[in-house]
Amino acid sequence: MVFELYVWVVYCGSTRLGQPIIKQVVILVQYDVTVIGGGVVGASVAMGLARKGLQTVVLDEGDMAYRASRGNFGLVWVQSKGAGCPDYAEWTRCSAALWPHFAQQLQDEVGIDVAYRQSGGLDLCFSEQELAASATKIAALNSHAPSAGLYSQLDRNSLQEMIGPLGSSVVGAGYSPLDGDVNPLKLLQAMHAALQRYGGDYQANCRVANIERRGDEFVINIPHSRITSHKIVLAAGLGNISLGAYLGLDVPIRPLRGQILVSERMPTFLSMPTSIVRQTEDGTVLMGDSKEDVGFDDGTDMQVASAIAQRGIMAFPQLAATRIIRCWGALRIMTRDGLPLYANPSDEPGVYILNGHSAVTLAAVHSKQVPDWIAGATKPPQIAAFGLEQRHVC
């Protein structure tokens, strides 16, 4: 980065000797890329840019903002992704395929085990109707899958052979061997550490409230500094709505709340995650599958929490005897068509807008393919149509 020190004499009062009183010092810092937002999207992309040798800074608002990356379920999940959109299905599979190496690389680089496992995963069905809907989805995914066996359906007997006893109302499940899970907080911590290891800067508690374009450069004023760069990545989750507006861009995303319950530690009973219940590496059990259209309310609701617990107990009756120790709400970042957004608007060169509701799963591609694109490579073909201009591509 290039530092320049400018001393702004904002108010020239006088001392007794008639010297100006310096009221404000502004440091000008120039980077190759400014990333706004340090959630899983911003952190993965910024880490990848720094690994490529680009001078990168992350400006991150912190605790006051909505932060899906600190409130999610931790699945790395391919089934149910892209049944109606082969490009999205392939992008997701590509990330899942990279995940083992991605997790190992983080471990090697910064010594943090993100507790990733590619154990396979189950999408449990509780009625014949749910089973039929799951079969349709699996058939659609298989119709454009590169090989057999990536998506399948299990009946109750095969399911119990795979994971042991289940509640009586479970009738079957969707299954993919590519699915798995990770500790999302350790993931975030590891990516932030890797960013800094590669020379990237991270500015916490730094809310961006202005973006100015000056020629081919972007200027952001933050307390005591003026950041400039030729490229700017909007990766602020729901915060992208207001950041886009600073540049005259409409970012078409909305919140969708999910709640998660956490139990006390239990002896291991679940060898792979399901879409509604998963047991973590330390024995706690996470439950959650709500999708609530409640605007920007990220609170909790006992009725919904109770329904989540009931569904968990229907799947694994032993959960009835455990205590819930924590519950929270967090906001997903949804586009209208449910597909991620990777935009580099033609009338705003240098601006990259990244949003999506499955960014834990996609962290591996976000740390490699997306930084390559931002650095100047061709946009990956799977996401070529996921810009702002062409939303309804599938």
Ligand SMILES: Cc1cc2nc3c(=O)[nH]c(=O)nc-3n(C[C@H](O)[C@H](O)[C@H](O)COP(=O)(O)OP(=O)(O)OC[C@H]3O[C@@H](n4cnc5c(N)ncnc54)[C@H](O)[C@@H]3O)c2cc1C
């Ligand atoms: C309940 C729930 C369960 C989920 N489960 C899964 C799952 O199992 N698997 C999966 O792949 N995905 C899951 N997701 C989705 C996943 O969590 C999100 O896709 C991901 O966290 C989005 O990351 P992000 O970095 O875009 O946004 P965020 O995590 O919201 O981060 C945005 C960051 O930008 C910062 N920011 C905002 N405004 C500004 C500003 N003006 N200036 C500076 N900084 C700013 C914030 O401080 C924040 O750190 C789940 C989400 C929810 C809510």
